[in-house]
Structures are given as C-alpha cells and as structure tokens.
Amino acid sequence: MKTSSTHQINKHRSAIIKYFLPSLFLSLPLFLFLLSLQSGHRRTTTVTTTIQAKPKPGSGDLLRIRPGYSSYDNYIQRQLNKTLNPKLRQIWTTRDWDRKIKVFSRFFDELKRQSLLSNDSRALCIGARVGQEVEALRRIGVSDSVGIDLVPYPPLVVKGDFHNQPFRNESFDFEFSNVFDHALFPEKFVAEIERTLRPGGVCVLHVSISRRADKYSANDLYSSEPLVQLFKSSDLVHVKKIDGFGLDTEVVFRKREN
Structure with missing residues (x-):
C-alpha cells in the first residue's frame, strides 16, 4: 500500500516535470518581451516629462x-x-x-x-x-x-x-x-x-x-x-x-x- 502511494506521487512529479517545465521555457521569451515593453514605456514617459518640464520663452524665463x-x-x-x-x-x-x-x-x-x-x-x-x-x-x-x-x-x-x-x-x-x-x-x-x-x-x-x-x-x-x-x-x-x-x-x- 505504501509502495503504491509512493509510486503514484512519483508519477505525478514526472508529469509535472514533463509538461510544466517545457511550458515555462516556452513562455519565458514572452515574459521577457512584455517586461522590455514596460521598461521602454517607463523610459519614454521620463523623457517626455523632462522635455515638458523645460521652461518655454514667454513663460517667465525671459532672460x-x-x-x-x-x-x-x-x-x-x-x-x-x-x-x-x-x-x-x-x-x-x-x-x-x-x-x-x-x-x-x-x-x-x-x-x-x-x-x-x-x-x-x-x-x-x-x-x-x-x-x-x-x-x-x-x-x-x-x-x-x-x-x-x-x-x-x-x-x-x-x-x-x-x-x-x-x-x-x-x-x-x-x-x-x-x-x-x-x-x-x-x-x-x-x-x-x-x-x-x-x-x-x-x-x-x-x-x-x-x-x-x-x-x-x-x-x-x-x-x-x-x-x-x-x-x-x-x-x-x-x-x-x-x-x-x-x-x-x-x-x-x-x-x-x-
């Protein structure tokens, strides 16, 4: 009985390793791509904010x-x-x-x-x-x-x-x-x-x-x-x-x- 339970557990582990790990590897590039998009968005937002923050002629910075x-x-x-x-x-x-x-x-x-x-x-x-x-x-x-x-x-x-x-x-x-x-x-x-x-x-x-x-x-x-x-x-x-x-x-x- 004990041996049968152990066998079932090992079988489940093998299934997890067999199907989950390949899925993880396949989804990793997509995850990195999404992460780069988010990082790029942050950089673009920062640059835009900096440009907009510069004083414009006629708005108090006249000399x-x-x-x-x-x-x-x-x-x-x-x-x-x-x-x-x-x-x-x-x-x-x-x-x-x-x-x-x-x-x-x-x-x-x-x-x-x-x-x-x-x-x-x-x-x-x-x-x-x-x-x-x-x-x-x-x-x-x-x-x-x-x-x-x-x-x-x-x-x-x-x-x-x-x-x-x-x-x-x-x-x-x-x-x-x-x-x-x-x-x-x-x-x-x-x-x-x-x-x-x-x-x-x-x-x-x-x-x-x-x-x-x-x-x-x-x-x-x-x-x-x-x-x-x-x-x-x-x-x-x-x-x-x-x-x-x-x-x-x-x-x-x-x-x-x-």
Whole structure:
C-alpha cells in the first residue's frame, strides 16, 4: 500500500516535470518581451516629462544666461577669441566699414530727430570693437564720442570691460550698445550704464529678441521686459522693431533726473 502511494506521487512529479517545465521555457521569451515593453514605456514617459518640464520663452524665463563658463577669465577669453579673430577684424575694417557706418548713421539721425541725441551730447558706444558706431556719431556731428571694448582701437575705441566701465559717475549724455547679449552679468552691465549716465541721459540698446544670438553670446533674451526690470533708475522711452545686423529690437531708456 505504501509502495503504491509512493509510486503514484512519483508519477505525478514526472508529469509535472514533463509538461510544466517545457511550458515555462516556452513562455519565458514572452515574459521577457512584455517586461522590455514596460521598461521602454517607463523610459519614454521620463523623457517626455523632462522635455515638458523645460521652461518655454514667454513663460517667465525671459532672460537666460548660457552655461559653460568655469570662471570670469574663461568668459573674457571667449570674448577675446571673437574680438581678436584676424579674419573678422579685417572684415570689420574693410568690407563692413562703410556699410555699417551708413546704417549706424541712419539710426543715430533718427534718434536726433526724436531729441534723444544731439551734437552736444557726450556719447559712449559699448562693445564698439573697431568703432564703426563711434565714427558714425562723429560724422553726423556728435564729435565728443568714444567707444570701449576689451581690445582698444585708437583713436575711436579705448580699452574697457562693460561690466566695470573705466569712467567716472555721470560721464555721458548718451550710451549705445548692440552687445547686450555678450553680457555674462546683465544686471552689472546695466548698472554700469546707469552709473556713468547723467540724469536725463539716454541709453539705446539694440538686441535680439525674435531669434537666437551668435555663438559668442553669454545670454539669450526673449522679451524687452527683463531690460525694463534691470534699468532701475531709468524710464522706458520706446521699444520698436529694427533691422540691425542680426538684431531686431531697439529699446531706449532715459535716466531719471532725480
């Protein structure tokens, strides 16, 4: 009796091994396939969430500082790489020279018609490189004009860092720049303008809002609103569209008298 029961148990075990194990092996690939689908779904969900989490222009992130600068010296060296590029300097002083002076003269003449600039203004051009802006001002009668850049270009441009202008407080009646996008510290860039601008003086910025600035830029601007917030001692005069060598917007401020 005992032997018969044992025999029956062994028989059941053999049946389980004979039919169950092959089924298990056959279903294993299907199980692994389903597992990979679930894992892939999780990865896709994560990526989608990350993309959606990025701030969009116009949703509060309107002025972005570009990453990648390990130190201020590293930032300065990158700016010098453009300013000292021999091919670019040759273009600026030859092929582009008269063309840019003509366009800048037109911009400045319009500002004179709006009483934002006069022949008596003491004017500063920030980030002037080889000084086409300065030359344009002088040609339309604003003779007391000078530019600053990391590399001097006498007699039009003196050496200076726009994060720390080499001028006394309230030195100028008019300041112009089309290199705001190269400012690593926009608040310092604007603070130096307001420091060196006389009460009632005018600052004109040409910026890129509708499109991304060049590869040497240190920030990207998506609205004029951050500029309004940065100019703490000045009032907004106007914002208008322009076509200025890749820049599309003119923003003008006047420093308050008091």
